[in-house]
Amino acid sequence: MKKRLMFLALAAIGLASCNGGFKKLGGGTEYSIADDKGGPSIKEGDFVSFNFSIKNDADSVMQSSYEKGFPQILNMPKVEAGKGNIMEVFTFLSEGDSVVIRQNIDSLVKGKPRPKQLKGKYIVYVIKVDKVIAKGNQTDAVFQTKSQEYVKGIEDKIKAREPIAIKKYIADKKLKVTTTPSGLNYEITKQGTGPLPAPGDSVSIYYTGTFVDGKGFDTNVKGNAVKLKLPINPMNPYKPMNFVPGAPGMIPGFGEAFKLFNKGTKVTLIIPSNLAYGEQGYQSVQPFTPLVFDIEVVDIIHPNPNAPKPVQLPPPVVNPAQQPVRK
Structure with a gap:
């Protein structure tokens, strides 16, 4: 399962390269949506569950939620547009979408010595949005219940795998x-x-x-x-x-x-x-x-x-x- 997911992540990078390159956000951040499901875009306050891998230009995976078996969970924060913040990309995404984001390393470190693992020109993020629960007009209680039930479902699946x-x-x-x-x-x-x-x-x-x-x-x-x-x-x-x-x-x-x-x-x-x-x-x-x-x-x-x-x-x-x- 893990190998299949990592293959999809690598395929997403190739797909992004073939579909017209990257759009610029500013601050050295660029993105390319590799798979667009066309659903409602993520908005401030929404619950988001996604998987990711982070690579350097040497094609070395530095972090991956696929390896850990647990997705990243967040409540979408307020994001100021045009600042190059990675979270801005999420406002262009919907449930099921995949995106490749790359950040210029020199822009990130701003003249400071680079960490040894940051090789090449870019850090590359491959993100797959698994679930979005829109806050909308739901009460906080209802929204939190739905979000917690979804997370518990993930945890129950992981818990069931442990004895195996x-x-x-x-x-x-x-x-x-x-x-x-x-x-x-x-x-x-x-x-x-x-x-x-x-x-x-x-x-x-x-x-x-x-x-x-x-x-x-x-x-x-x-x-x-x-x-x-x-x-x-x-x-x-x-x-x-x-x-x-x-x-x-x-x-x-x-x-x-x-x-x-x-x-x-x-x-x-x-x-x-x-x-x-x-x-x-x-x-x-x-x-x-x-x-x-x-x-x-x-x-x-x-x-x-x-x-x-x-x-x-x-x-x-x-x-x-x-x-x-x-x-």
């Missing part, structure tokens, strides 16, 4: 998992020794976090960061991370899992979204997204009653640089 994705991942990897009553799945690949963590103990781990599609989002193992093509964070010491299982702010799956493993254990965790970031998501983790962690428990540290309490580090999180456009 987890089951497929386990089958494809031929994992022999243990499943706890909460739904946490794990396979121990190397059994450790010694006692399990006691209340108040700290656990020291190496970790690598990926999605079920294999794309990585965080690790404290530098070699894995390189392998997964994650940005190398100069502030990351790439050393074991220490934390107390169940500490405030930790995802429930981590709080449960690290009471089960002793020193030296290597384990793969498959954490369902209800034990991770749930229906809200977090940064580049979309709603109803299961997470996979490959873990090595380096040590279990018993607290010294005479020592000051150690500073607790947060659990591994997604790199903010990978944060997508969110609803």
Whole structure:
């Protein structure tokens, strides 16, 4: 499905090129409507759901809602015409339309140093409008109910796919998992020794976090960061991370899992979204997204009653640089 949608996005670029080029908005922004369904145009206050991909001139996709599986949601703001604002293009679109927008990079940065990923002359956006709910004369209550029902429909479809994705991942990897009553799945690949963590103990781990599609989002193992093509964070010491299982702010799956493993254990965790970031998501983790962690428990540290309490580090999180456009 994702490959088909990305193909349509690329086809839209080609179609725009064949249909007479781009119209100019000003400020280095140009657009070409690749598919015009001819419906009512989007107006201020309307609910809009759309999918998008953002590319540079080197044909590299920098962001894509297709990869995340969740569309962008917005209420159409008031837009001043002729300023080159991308949102102005939406006022020319209707439900079902597709458009290619490109922005001149030099106009965007205005003489400042370019980010390395911005190569060539343009940033190119390919946008497909999936749904428009016109505000019109509807009361706020009625309008909000319709909008929320549409979003819930999307979320219900994504939620229904999650257990299927987890089951497929386990089958494809031929994992022999243990499943706890909460739904946490794990396979121990190397059994450790010694006692399990006691209340108040700290656990020291190496970790690598990926999605079920294999794309990585965080690790404290530098070699894995390189392998997964994650940005190398100069502030990351790439050393074991220490934390107390169940500490405030930790995802429930981590709080449960690290009471089960002793020193030296290597384990793969498959954490369902209800034990991770749930229906809200977090940064580049979309709603109803299961997470996979490959873990090595380096040590279990018993607290010294005479020592000051150690500073607790947060659990591994997604790199903010990978944060997508969110609803």
